[in-house]
Amino acid sequence: MNIHEYQAKQIFAKYGVPAPRGFIANTPAQALKNAQELGGKVWVVKAQIHAGGRGLGGGVKIVHSLSDVKKAATELLGMTLVTHQTGPEGKLVRKVYVEEGIKIVDELYLSIVLDRAIEMPIILALKEGGVDIETVAAKSPEKIIKIPIDPDFGYQGYQGRELVFALGIKDKREQYKLQNFVKALYNLYIENDVQMVEINPLVKTKTGSFLALDAKLQFDDSAMARHPEFEEMRDIHEENADEREASLYGLSYISLEGEIGCMVNGAGLAMGTMDTINYMGGNPANFLDVGGNANPEAVAKGFEIILRNKNVKAIFINIFGGIVRCDRIANGIIEATKTVEVNVPVVVRLDGTNAIEAADILRHANIDNIITATDLADGAKKAVEAANNSQGTK
């Protein structure tokens, strides 16, 4: 789960990770009030959306007067911000964060993530801030400072020293401040089931302090049950409505660009089905894993969500029954067609547990749009053909 910058900075404050002072606002009037409370002569008004690249997209405004604070907030609130991470549709700005302006002398990059290869958290740092870490990793990986931390032993002083020496920080006072910074950040990471924390840029001020100018926090979804306080930070506007609705029915759904809707059991087979559609010359319109408990309501909901996408010209249902019994899926499909108008061809491949019974059930139901398939390749091929011949949803 992702949270907003201002929320991440609230958690930073609890752990003693320094950041500029700031307040959140959802109206221009509130933004003005926030700036007055902060005082000073320079403010930064930042759009709060769950995507990087806000500065380049025009979502961060540096202003030098209170009237400009209000003007910037008015411009940002309600605007659709497009960055390289939002996709072309962009994201609606509902809140702005008003922060005190900072005199910056240097910018760095700092993050902590799980390194899956060594199975432990790793600190990543760069001498430059505000850069795209993926680009650096691809073009000049040697620039990335990497310091793994074994959670069995925890953060140790030498790891902090390694970091400051690698960053070329010579001033002892500055070394001390940055070591404390990173130690606090590691504590925050390890105590809160953080999946990734990224500070880009981390800035050095004129007075030799280090501040988190930006903050990105991502939690391990599997650990949310033990952090109810973070659940309250969830911003449902930032989540895809269809994906969220699907999850309430135990479905895992992700919308894609193609024309063939997919309904599959198991994440791996769902991806494998998408790949097979692609191999046969078609394009998947979505990823949809119905999971292990595919009941008629869930299947009906799956149809409903798939068909909301007007690009869908055919649906491929691919079930390999293990725990999921195929006859139940077949009944689910029949029930679903009674409640949802399915006006595109549906190719059905049911294999595994009770597949023969399922085939009988479908045959006797005599549903117009249903095309049966014998195996994965056959099903994908028929789905691509059906999509090519179909007019699509009206």
Place this chain on the structure above:
Amino acid sequence: MAILIDKNTKVIVQGFTGREATFHSQQCIDYGTQIVGGVTPNKGGQVHLDLPVFNMVSEAVEATGATASMIFVPPAFVSDAIMEAAVAGIKLAVIITEGSPTLDMQAAKACANKYGMMMIGPNCPGIISADQCKIGIMPGNIFKKGSVGLISKSGTLTYEGANQVCNEGFGITTAVGIGGDPIIGLSFKQLLQMFEEDKDTKAIVMIGEIGGDLEIQAAQYIKDNIKKPIVAFIAGQTAPEGKRMGHAGAIISGTTGTAKEKMEALSEAGVTVVATPALIGKAVKEVLTTQ
């Protein structure tokens, strides 16, 4: 022959009396697995599925001589259960449960390593040695006995792959679902080595997916150590970047972990890489008949 488990393996079930555990334990018993008892705290002394229930894994191990455990406890208790099994002297833990926190698994794996316990999973369908022993939730009837070893990150792709191998007239020695989480127990590398040493296994199918670099590590290992033919499929060629596709580990971040990268690495290591799981059976037939 088979790897990891056979007809002599004695198995206990942690979280034995729960609904899912009860159903799947019965299925395993029906398949022929020697389930010798189970553990549910505060139910020690009871009898479940005609088998003894214990309060602690240590008691179960002492009373039954079990060396393997199938773990069905809820996600929040998985690391606890793994550590209890490891300290009690279990040699192989198969963790079916899905949705355990990553940091919990990190600690549990460190403990398992320290006590010399092998782990399969979490969030996996388990292990099956055809016609001998099943510790897991896969439908046993798909896995006909034969000469192909199978390793897969995905449950349903394990069934898909095994089914195709059997439909082509070959069968399975052992199939292992290793799970797709960011931190898992045994991985491709160790299991490939076991299949290499197993005299009944003539070919190996490996099914990976986007995210992490286990398949890349495996490719490097295959080059130097594995002589048996391998057929591989990597799920997620059409997955968009940065999206979580069901499995927590299947996130492509930047340039690492893409299906393309993994397929290329495996091809270079001499593996027969197929573009769709629909071709697994045919590819196995090809590598086994052209030998």
